[in-house]
Amino acid sequence: MTQKACIVGGGVIGGGWAARFLLNGWDVAVFDPDPEAERKIGEVIDNARRSLPALYDKRLPDEGKLSFHSDLAEAAAGAAWVQESVPERLDLKHKVLGSLTELAPKTAVIGSSTSGFKPSELTSEGARVVVAHPFNPVYLLPLVELVGDAAETARAAEVLRSIGMFPLHVRKEIDAHIADRFLEAVWREALWLVKDGIATTEEIDEAIRMGFGLRWAQMGLFETYRIAGGEAGMKHFMAQFGPCLSWPWTKLMDVPEFTDELVDLIAGQSDAQSGHRSIRELERLRDDNLVGMMRALKKSGSGAGGVLNTHERALAAPAEAELPIMGDRQIPQSWTDYNGHMNEAHYLEAGAAATDRFMELIGADADYIASGKSYFTVENHLRYLDELLAGERLTVTTQVLQGEGKKMQLFHFLKNADGKLAATMETLLLHVDLNTRASSLPGAEVGEKLKAFADAHKALPFPEGAGRFVGQKAV
């Protein structure tokens, strides 16, 4: 059954939550008195539609229903998750969270997006509300800091994992939880550096993204330093780096005064650095970079890549059809090229992924490969019949042309959202022994399953475009 999320407060954070739930198949009911809320949330969801599905090589569930409500009771009715993202004022949080505790189903998780307040500050009752603090853009970044009652946060964690997020349980409540404490420390130091004329905003950004930012995106702080310590380990690193804490470099005690002059200095430098791009352009650039980096991390499974792999495994397999559907996905921005359409190599990538899925279907899966047997491709023939664009849905169905002995010959049909044929890929594989790297017969079970498909597909017409050479005239 479709689940419902109630989103209270529809700014960048609330909109991000709405998008995250919606694109994972939840119905989403939004409560926000701002007359602009529908437009603002719509823009966030548009950004999410072009980026979140692009992280996965499988299709996300069908989108849920999005609705806007002026009545809080109506928005909260039947919700399994209620998320408060109103401005960071304690009186307002008290009022909203008090109403939600009355109005929401007893079984609902009630989460607050607060970046600063502790759960014990948020309500007088305490246990019912948990801090569920996400990071912008909420539809892409996995992290949610969970603080509060153990049973409530455990329930919340399960829901968050089901929508592809990474719940991090904070062991003891503390102002600003964990990540924002780091952000505050860096922000404060950065303000000093700008104020004192050591560096501009752009130079500070370069100092981060050309160096340690790249380290932190995949390993964080301690694992990075463990490596820096080398064979001698973490203790050695601490012995080296420890002492400088006692002659601290950073401007520990002081907070720079927030004068108009400082605000103007920073805003002016930021305009010079990024003002040639609109916020919408910057958002898309950020999202494309995040998608590209997070897709790269899927390879090793580090950090966000591991979260994606786990979530992707849990996504439903495509429905049954005459031919097995071996692929169903959205085309990521990073698959397009200078001609403004999907690059030729990614047609083959999609086809090769379909071959992988078909191998799993006949039992030639990861365990089988670990046992020292696999299939190697010896030949591919692709015909490009139509352009495919970023954001389009792509499905792949597979017909077995040959499946006996060492050979497996497949024909993949790549279709766009309308079911129109965009490409075909004919592929011939040989079964190999991974130790000798020589061809060999498949295991009995794999061989039988493959043959069953081959026999069943013999009844189908031989595909147009199969058995042809490059440049051969159409019949």
Place this chain on the structure above:
Amino acid sequence: MTQKACIVGGGVIGGGWAARFLLNGWDVAVFDPDPEAERKIGEVIDNARRSLPALYDKRLPDEGKLSFHSDLAEAAAGAAWVQESVPERLDLKHKVLGSLTELAPKTAVIGSSTSGFKPSELTSEGARVVVAHPFNPVYLLPLVELVGDAAETARAAEVLRSIGMFPLHVRKEIDAHIADRFLEAVWREALWLVKDGIATTEEIDEAIRMGFGLRWAQMGLFETYRIAGGEAGMKHFMAQFGPCLSWPWTKLMDVPEFTDELVDLIAGQSDAQSGHRSIRELERLRDDNLVGMMRALKKSGSGAGGVLNTHERALAAPAEAELPIMGDRQIPQSWTDYNGHMNEAHYLEAGAAATDRFMELIGADADYIASGKSYFTVENHLRYLDELLAGERLTVTTQVLQGEGKKMQLFHFLKNADGKLAATMETLLLHVDLNTRASSLPGAEVGEKLKAFADAHKALPFPEGAGRFVGQKAV
């Protein structure tokens, strides 16, 4: 003429400098009294060999010569760059930098890798030595903080850019330059969080890499916050986030005491988190992740991706041969799959890149495409003849089979380091008008250049494997 770098101090940082220069074609002379120096530097260079060239889709220059010296004068003789990376003790730095100022050619840049000291502290003379502070792993991360005399740092910057690095000139000298001040602020706060039992080392790493680490790797701090400010801009963001600086969350004034207990707590948590992997494994994991993320950033050109694109454009084109060499590169780790060899889709990626290079050769380049004309691939046929492994060199030569009217038919030969044929790719393209998306004749100049290649290549034997269908028996 090959240039020479002198590396004084061969730890992780000195070794990283050695690798960076060596793999960019410089001769490298190392001075380090440690009897283990040769082994240690060798390990760093091995890591660099498997990762640095994998960032580029072109081949780096031939490696320079690596030599080890017990005489500082000999190591420094004829060097264009001398880099000091000895332990962070001022007396030692004074001694080494004093000698180097005497021994190095007057024209050499003398750089110090110091993370904490200001140039004015490093020598009595001052101007001659510049701080050139890199980040681990030096062979992958582009950032080098340059501090010191304007003319000297400008000269240094030019060299650094030529070896693919990003020099950041620090406007005024300050303890610990820029990035390490941020690292220190976060490190100190992280120590408190562990000590107070708020989070373990692993949880802190997750709080970073699942959230803001991903943001910072591509945009840094200020541009990220500019987006968070939305249409209202940076001033709006500062108005929101400014006030909390006056009730600071972080433990500003205090430095946690570095007791044995705290060191044991952190080292123990780090063992639990990462102890199942050796430092060598962690280094390779880190490097593979960095390569994957930095390759992803090449697409947008953000941050490190922009540095790579600039450096790649400056790399030499392959030498002349009977057939034009349209590709010459090292195979990145990220191109391999579960079978332990280059994945079939990346054979096509390499072939498609060769097609792109050939298009440039005949004038169908970025400007031509911007003018609304291009070629679209309509058919590809690939034969996979041999496995290709990560780290191997791959060259692609191209024979024109057809080049008249709207058609361009190419045959790419993919060869491994020994010149053995690993794959062939036959590709048929049609010239198109990018506005109508319909086929059209190429511009006169492009058409003539293509025809000239086609005519010249007619004299060559028709390639074995061309004009064949999938599964066709060899003759």
